[in-house]
Amino acid sequence: MSAGATLLKLQQIDLELARNKSELANMPKLKELASKRKTYVKLKSEMTKLYAQRKDLDIELDDLNTTEIQTNNAIEAAKKRHVDGSDYREVQDLENELSTLAKRLDKIEHTRKDVVVAHKEALDRETRAQAIIAKFEEGVKADTKAARAKAADLQAQIDAATKERTALAATLPTDVLTDYERLLKQFRGLAVETIQGNIPTVCHTALQASSMSDLNHDGSEITHCPYCHRLLVLPSKEA
Ligand SMILES: [Zn+2]
Structure with missing residues (x-):
């Protein structure tokens, strides 16, 4: 190649190098990704809150079930207790006790209805959030992969052009x-x-x-x- 042709080729490589270096330095994808990752961290922490809310309701339901069993046992025990039918006060006490226990069972039933509804809502929220996070995660992963591939491609082009430039420059008069x-x-x-x-x-x-x-x-x-x-x-x- 003549010195003139070499010079023109060198300029062409230098222009391409400058373009690729600037593109690599200003890849908008990388900035976008950084902000998406921040959103992802926020979503994850929201998810943890939703999980904790649902867990509290799990515990509340368990507690209600336990109290219900204990109350039913207390009712059985009270019914089996020997009571002197002629003792008005003893009969009255038993009736009061059974009535209190029955009210407790009603209250458990009533509370449980509310908790079951709240629990279902919490589960739904959790499921929806999980789906959103999964989709988001998938998007971020794909974007990261694409951005990395693009950056690697630009870097490979820059490396090859730099090598070619060095070799060409060496053939020109100083x-x-x-x-x-x-x-x-x-x-x-x-x-x-x-x-x-x-x-x-x-x-x-x-x-x-x-x-x-x-x-x-x-x-x-x-x-x-x-x-x-x-x-x-x-x-x-x-x-
Ligand atoms: Zn001129």
Whole structure:
């Protein structure tokens, strides 16, 4: 490859490198993911609260069942107790006791209805939250995978281009390379132009006939544009 062709190729690689590096640095997906992960942590903590609420209701139901069994046992025991039917006070006491126990059973039944409803609602909330979290988790996982793949792909392209650039740069005369690196910074990437007819391809300023003959006078392939001072690669003689 001629020095001029190498220079043009180098510029093409440098432009691609700059594009890929900037894309990698500004990947919006990565920022999105960070905020999604925060939401996920919030959802998880909500889930823990819902679980705790449902567990409390589990315990309340267990307690009601235990109290019901104890009350029924107390009723059985009271019924079996020998009572002297002629002793009005003893009969009255037993009736009072049984009545208190029966009221307790009613109260348990009544409370349990409410707790069962609350428990079902809590379970439903928990199930819905679980479904939302699962879907969210799936989305975050897929996004993370895609973002990582995209980043890895960009990095691989950057690595390959960097390697190619180093090899190409080594084949250029040192003064041309130094000139190129300087102009690269000055013109932010577009340091080299070619010419079509008498019009340079970047600055598009038509050259006068006198300028054209000046460009060609020493027969070198690489010169500078008389207007913008970029490196100017002239068409090779054999082309
Ligand atoms: Zn120019």
